Amino acid sequence: MKYYIIAGEASGDLHGANLIKAINQEDPTAEIRFWGGDQMAAQGGTLVKHYKELAFMGFWEVFINLKTILNNIAFCKRDILDFQPDVLVYIDYPGFNMRIAAWAKKQGIPNHYYISPQIWAWKENRIKKIKRDLDALYVILPFEAPYFKEKHNYDVTFVGHPLIQVIKEERQKEDTLPLQLKETNKPIIALLPGSRKQEINKMMPVFLSVIDRFPDYHFVIAGAPGIEAEWYQKFTIHPSVSLLHNQTHSLLKNAFAAIVTSGTATLETALFGVPQMVCYKSSGLSYAIAKRIVKLEYISLVNLILDKEVVKELIQNDCTTEKIAATLALLGEEKIRQQIELDYNSLTQSLGEKKASQTVAQQIVSSIK
Helix, strand or coil: CEEEEEECCHHHHHHHHHHHHHHHHHCCCCEEEEEECHHHHCCCCEEEEEHHHCCCCCHHHHHHCHHHHHHHHHHHHHHHHHHCCCEEEEECCHHHHHHHHHHHHHHCCCEEEECCCCCCCCCHHHHHHHHHHCCEEEECCCCHHHHHHHHHCCCCEECCCHHHHHHHHHHHCCCCCCHHHHCCCCCEEEEECCCCHHHHHHHHHHHHCCHHHCCCCEEEEEECCCCCHHHHHHHCCCCCEEEEECCHHHHHHCEEEEEECCCHHHHHHHHCCCCEEEEECCCHHHHHHHHHHCCCCCCCHHHHHHCCCCCEEEEHHHCCHHHHHHHHHHCCCHHHHHHHHHHHHHHHHHHCCCCHHHHHHHHHHHHHC
16 A cells, blocks of 8 residues: 655654554555655655755744745645555644645545644634544544544544653663763753754753853753754853754653753653753744734643643743743752652653554554555
8 A cells, every 4th residue: 555644843753753664564565655854764665855844933934935835735746646645644734734635635535644733722723624624633632532522523533642652662772871971970951942943043042041050060952853963063162061963862861851842842851751841932923923823821732731830831031041040940959850750640641551653553554455
């Protein structure tokens, strides 16, 4: 069978890689063509476009790159027609993927969506397109299945969160932290500024503004796999700052605390048991628009899932040197760390023990066979 998979971000690349591995186990003759990244490519198949060519974030940023986005959509449609897949599999990335799904439905190609568009946060009217265009929707957050059923009378499949299995396997691997970082003999503060150059350039200066206040810590940047290590050199001039490229899980296994942008990284950090704060800034225009249309009390997945502030969120004007420094000091207090550990345990239990990638692969393969 022929599978066409579209992932447009670093987190999608990780989940896509595990999905490809699982599909190959279910269907050893599978032909797979995909948009994604290096981790998906390592599992076999044909990489069409790398996600680093697709990553535009924020309303203003999307607007000024609209021509490129539209060209990518047109190219994607042509490539799908040339490949003639038996099924299309979308991984998150809804702005792009829902457009392709609407078109593919008219072509008679089955549409399976893995990691749902977050319509519970914004653009709830997407439910009409979801019902119209998708043949199956696989959700990974525990509150999503009841949300779709109770509010929209739409049946989805809860498969558990794919990070549960990924991190369980990572914890069993040998520690690969470089010797020079171990020899600093200082607690490590992990800096996870995102996977796109645009957001990293926005976040790193404020992250680094606190380092002189904490001489007893060593700060380590988690270098994103889609960005060359050399690009980060401008952020590692200070002797208390290092880069660990494409080894985020190894870094988190050894971190004392973390400063993280929003997104999947907040959940990864929690599942490794690392106390964290969530910091995020965008352009003034993008933030103003988002504030008007996003109906969420929290932005981090940890807080959203548990429906309370487990990790401190410093957003936009609150994302300052003073507030980051004050929060980092609190993360060193034993009482605070113990409470975070209890909350993280509740988080892990709520996500369940399902093997998400295997479950999704089985559903997709059986549906087209």
